[in-house]
Amino acid sequence: MISIKHLSKTFHNPDGSTLTVLKDVNCDIEKGEVISIIGPSGTGKSTLLRAINMLEPPTSGEIWVDGENIMAKGYHLDKMRRKMGMVFQSFNLFEHLSVLENITYAPVRLLKISESQAKEEAMELLKKVGLSQKADVFPDSLSGGQKQRVAIARALAMHPEVILFDEPTSALDPTMVGEVLSVMRQLAKEGLTMLIVTHEMRFARDISTRIFFMNEGIIYEDGTPEQIFEHPVHSATKAFVNRIQKLVYQIDNEDFDYLQIHTGLNQFCLKYNLSDKARTGYEIIQEMLFRHLKNVRPLTFRITYAELAGETALDFMVEGITESPLPHNEATQQLRSRVKDIIEEPTSRGFRIKILL
Numbered sequence: 001m002i003s004i005k006h007l008s009k010t011f012h013n014p015d016g017s018t019l020t021v022l023k024d025v026n027c028d029i030e031k032g033e034v035i036s037i038i039g040p041s042g043t044g045k046s047t048l049l050r051a052i053n054m055l056e057p058p059t060s061g062e063i064w065v066d067g068e069n070i071m072a073k074g075y076h077l078d079k080m081r082r083k084m085g086m087v088f089q090s091f092n093l094f095e096h097l098s099v100l101e102n103i104t105y106a107p108v109r110l111l112k113i114s115e116s117q118a119k120e121e122a123m124e125l126l127k128k129v130g131l132s133q134k135a136d137v138f139p140d141s142l143s144g145g146q147k148q149r150v151a152i153a154r155a156l157a158m159h160p161e162v163i164l165f166d167e168p169t170s171a172l173d174p175t176m177v178g179e180v181l182s183v184m185r186q187l188a189k190e191g192l193t194m195l196i197v198t199h200e201m202r203f204a205r206d207i208s209t210r211i212f213f214m215n216e217g218i219i220y221e222d223g224t225p226e227q228i229f230e231h232p233v234h235s236a237t238k239a240f241v242n243r244i245q246k247l248v249y250q251i252d253n254e255d256f257d258y259l260q261i262h263t264g265l266n267q268f269c270l271k272y273n274l275s276d277k278a279r280t281g282y283e284i285i286q287e288m289l290f291r292h293l294k295n296v297r298p299l300t301f302r303i304t305y306a307e308l309a310g311e312t313a314l315d316f317m318v319e320g321i322t323e324s325p326l327p328h329n330e331a332t333q334q335l336r337s338r339v340k341d342i343i344e345e346p347t348s349r350g351f352r353i354k355i356l357l
Contacts, residue, residue, distance in 0.1 A: 002029040002052065002191060007061035009047055022048045022058070023217035029195065031161070034188045037197045038228075039214035046196040048214070049164045050286035052195070053084050066161075082110065085155030085163040089170045093139040093154075099126070100135040102155045111158065118157070125153040130184050133219060145176030149183055150307050162193040169200060174317040175273035193310070201307050202240060210271065213237045214283065245272055245305040252298040261285065264301060272305050277312045277357045280338070284314055284355060293318075296325045312357045319350035326353055 009022040021044040029035060036047045052063060054070065055078050057244040065068050065260040070080045075081055093102050102126060103120035113121075128130040129149040140146055148168055155163050165184070169177045177274075181203050187206050188194060198204050204211060204225070221228060221237045232238045247268050262282060269278040273294035281303070293299065293316060302315040318325055324344040326332060334343055340356040 001066060003030045003062075003064040003337075004028075004052070005062040007048075007051060008059050009044070009051055009056065010059045013156070020216055021230045022051065022267040023315075025061070025217075025219055025221055027195070027212065027222065031193055033209045034192075034194045034207055035196070035210045035212060036212060037195065037212045038201070038204055038240070039212075039220070041134070045214050045218045046166050048173040049086070049166050049195060049197055052211075053081060053086055053164060055086075078110075082158060083161045085158055085160035087148070087151050087155050087163060087165045087168050087274050089167040091139070091151050091171070093147055094149060095139050098136050099131065099142070099150050102139070102150060103157045106154070121157045121159060122153070125156050126150075128156075129153050130179070130188070143176055144172045145179045148172065148180045148254075152180075152183055152187075156187075161237065162195065163187075165194060165196040165198070167197050167199065169198070174267045177271065182183075192276055201229075201245070206258045208224060213240065215240075242306045250298065251301055256289075258286075258289070259263070261301070268303050268305070272307075274305060274312055280357055281312075281314060284339065284357070286334070288314070288316060288355075292326055292332065292335070314355045314357065316353040317347070317350065318354075321351045324345055324351055324353065 001143055002027055004027050005021055007025040010018050010020045012018050025048060037048065039045055047056055051058045052260050054207045058071065061071070065083065068075065070077065095107070098104065100119065100122055103122040104115065107113050109123070112275055123132060123135060124133055129152055131146060131149055133154070134142065134146065134150075139150070139315065142150065146303060153169075167273050168184070169180050172180065177200070180199065184194070184196070185207055196204070196208075211225055212219045213228060214230075215236050221232060228242050232241065246263050247258075249264070254339070263341060265281050265285065266278055269275050269281070285301075289301070296318055298319075300317040300319075302317070303315045304315060306313075325346060326342075343354040343356070345352050346356070
């Protein structure tokens, strides 16, 4: 269905510098495939999606859709975009139109179908995404998860052959992620071709027929979910899929926002189904920051979850020192008895304390 050959994208900055985001990307996408694109931030995942539908025209290379090079001079992009829907992380709904009008707008004007048919199909799509009761409301009355489900229905209304999803859950509250992923799972079961940029590793593993791991502007590794998550070829892939979930805080002085950390921990545990770790994590963080490491500033604190290993950890990183700042006393021994392990190790930047919950 889609063939990408030697695709590259370079951005030219106002100061004269350049940034090459995509470097010689090559892949073939067959009809009915569900491909999740994963990788570190800044490696070109979203740019690749935007390049495929020419929202971000590539610098060089070729993109073939149904046997036609859409980058060829004279090609009418509207022809391709009628085959290819896109769902953005920021919803992009028309705020002045009702939910029903958002869905029927493009089919009536671009596909030239009647308003009655467009409304009938729109109501069926709203039923599919569980929002038929919201047809006449406006987007500002919807939750983030509901807005994203409307955006999916709007994309489906154009009868696309493929839908591109650009981090569809990244702008959502953790409690709303599941409702959007549920709709996408159903679409996958129906055989819709999908390319999904996502940071939801468990979802990517469950739904995908293939996984692209992108790194340094190229598709670093391409394989089945089993291969990518259980038998990755490259060490970079292995490191990424094991350590992808994290929440980072910089603590520079005594006046840091501890309530923000507490809320962040709760949301993190809710999002990744780690509710059994929340209470212990809260107690350990409080003890470390206000007791054992009270006089150690600045430091970087991370909550991490290695999905494949099932490992939840609290990392405290202090730069510029060579020995552990954790006092070895009776209180520390009591701390050790409440957790799986405490790993203290020097790094190239300083010293790291990793507490496994």
